[in-house]
Amino acid sequence: MSEHLADTTSDDAAREPSDGRVRRGDRTRRVVLRKAVDVASVEGLEGLSIGRLATELSMSKSGLISHFGSKEGLQLATIRAARAIFVATVIDGALETPPGLARLRALLDAWLDYSSDRRFPGGCFFSRACHEYAARPGAVRDALAATDDEWLALITRSVAEAQEVGDIDPDVDAGSLAFELVAYLDSANLRSLLMGSNEPYDQARHAVGDRLAAVSEASRSPTRSR
Structure with missing residues (x-):
């Protein structure tokens, strides 16, 4: 038993410098990203x-290349x-709401908050990047398309x-309604940046609310209940 403890201690001592380098590397990577x-x-x-990035962060170029x-x-x-930030900012909290209209609205409101609060200085990171790479085939576009999907x-x-x-209303096409709702969000993000105003976000909230009210009222109509 004492020999096993000695071996473990020796192993831990040998691992410690390596683990420390890994932790420092992870911190550096987070700062850069x-x-x-x-x-x-x-x-x-x-x-x-x-x-x-090496210049702005006062780091060596070779060090960044290694990452x-x-x-x-x-x-x-x-x-x-950016995806990890988006998930933590927009999705995680909204998914705590039980499935239904309230969860859907929570997701849409969280997106509008994330964009209007400038979680990223340029508005929604993915709106900016997708416009930039939509017509440029390759790994970057594929990664953006996957996130958008x-x-x-x-x-x-x-x-x-x-x-x-x-x-x-169960007769509503879910995919088409989702497309409409996301279009309201994207339009608000772009027009807010162009206008230098948060007014487009208010317009988007009203548009989302009106559209959801229309499809939810239809689900409760007297003719449907009969």
């Missing part, structure tokens, strides 16, 4: 470069970091769940 998502939300993913390997590697890591699928599923609990 936090800066990268802010830059990309304003200037686009094409505006990212390892050299620029990301290439500009595309940096861009893909930035998308993953996830968001639209979540809204579609939330609409379907609201139909299942009787909150929304």
